[in-house]
Amino acid sequence: MLNTIVMAVLAMALGIVFGVITAIMRMSANPILRYVALTYTWLFRGTPLILQLLLWFNLALIFPTIGIPGLFEMDTVSLMTPFAAALLGLSINQGAYTAEVVRAGLLSVDTGQYEAAKSIGMPRLQALRRIILPQAMRIIIPPVGNEFIGMVKMTSLASVIQYSELLYNAQNIYYANARVMELLIVAGIWYLATVTVLSFGQSRLERRFARGAGKRS
Amino acid sequence: MRSIVKAVSLNKYYDQYHALKDINIEVEQGEVLCIIGPSGSGKSTLLRCVNQLEKIDKGGLWVDGELVGYRIVGNKLHELNETQIARQRLSTGMVFQRFNLFPHMTVLQNIIEGPCQVLKRSPKEANEEALELLARVGLADKRNSYPIELSGGQQQRVAIARALAMRPKLMLFDEPTSALDPELVGEVLSVMRDLAQTGMTMIVVTHELGFAREVSNRMVFMDDGQIMEAGSPEEILISPQNPRTQSFISAVRT
DSSP: OHHHHHHHHHHHHHHHHHHHHHHHHHTSSOHHHHHHHHHHHHHHHSSOHHHHHHHHHTGGGTOSEEEETTTEEEEHHHHSOHHHHHHHHHHHHHHHHHHHHHHHHHHHSOHHHHHHHHHTTOOHHHHIIIIIHHHHHHHHHHHHHHHHHHHHHHGGGGGGGTOOOHHHHHHHHHHHHOOHHHHHHHHHHHHHHHHHHHHHHHHHHHHHHTTTSTTOO | OOEEEEEEEEEEEETTEEEEEEEEEEEETTOEEEEEOOTTSSHHHHHHHHTTSSOOOEEEEEETTEESSEEEETTEEEEOOHHHHHHHHTTEEEEOTTOOOOTTSOHHHHHHHIIIIISOOOHHHHHHHHHHHHHHTTOGGGTTOOGGGSOHHHHHHHHHHHHHTTOOSEEEEESTTTTSOHHHHHHHHHHHHHHHHTTOEEEEEOSOHHHHHHHOSEEEEEETTEEEEEEOHHHHHTSOOSHHHHHHHHHHHO
């Protein structure tokens, strides 16, 4: 149970970081950054998550050791624990989706705001951080809340790589005591409870970012 | 007198459309220049070129003695990067037709944003100066309001204060009263009039001919991307020579 929440929170946080960076790269004037961002989104949205998880988990089959040559090296098997593979797989996949949500948010902010930020001498990144992103948050939060809820449930896919999350544990128990339906329903109730708590958190966040936005929310 | 803005055969294209055609103009320190002309005549584009919201395609533009957007190395021109452009913009302040205040910040936060984040002044000093500026535009009591709670005229006065907080050498006004209800125009013009009296160099794109006549030292009439006529307010408004100026003035007057 705790593992599920820890994984969902960490993967989502990382996913948002990847998403914001990718969205900003997508809208950059530099064509190389734009194409890197496009390729990332294309690759990780275009393949099933469960496949990506299996690939990360089995990375040792192609790269027995990883590291920076001459600096450090370690066995991929000991690094790619179920936890690490699940975190990587879930967050990188999430980042590809969140990037589009963040981009929609950035596009929703009036161009006059970019111009006003420029007119007081702000470079692009500062303008994004101080002026544009805070306003985009209002648009970004509802769909990201959606994705977060999706993430809580997607962690169940990590059971295929033996990450000890909620569903994996439920299965382990019913393999032992054969109470299949009971345990699946218990797992379902836990998922529901987690999602309910998250939804409350979302509406509080939305209120915070509605400052100065009038009664439109 | 020192010239703050100098444009030499400046040209601007939007794809095929020739938005500015060989503009030559000079603005001296302390001067108030009003630009009038029909919409689509390029007057806003010219203003936006001055603080690099638009890039010029041909010709030269100097603001406060610096070549805008480029650096001369040997006998070659190098384009400035973003940080350098941002630094060049510091010499100009801009006021927009639609105010463009930051809606997620209070009036006071709007004004100190630039001084604190860009100029890295201490919040205390920035606050004090912001309050002085707010008093100057008559809005000291609104410091903790959000922009949405203010009228258009009040928002525009805050926008003027925000631009002034950066201590610019030149203020650009892009139709500052065009988005306002008629009864709110006066309060904004009166703030601009006070500003002109302090000796601030100003370029104002406007349709307020009365204001232009009263405040400006010089006026320019633009049409079709060109400067058709330049001269004193009396020359332009009362005895224009160019037929297009004449028909524009008489159309606006009626």
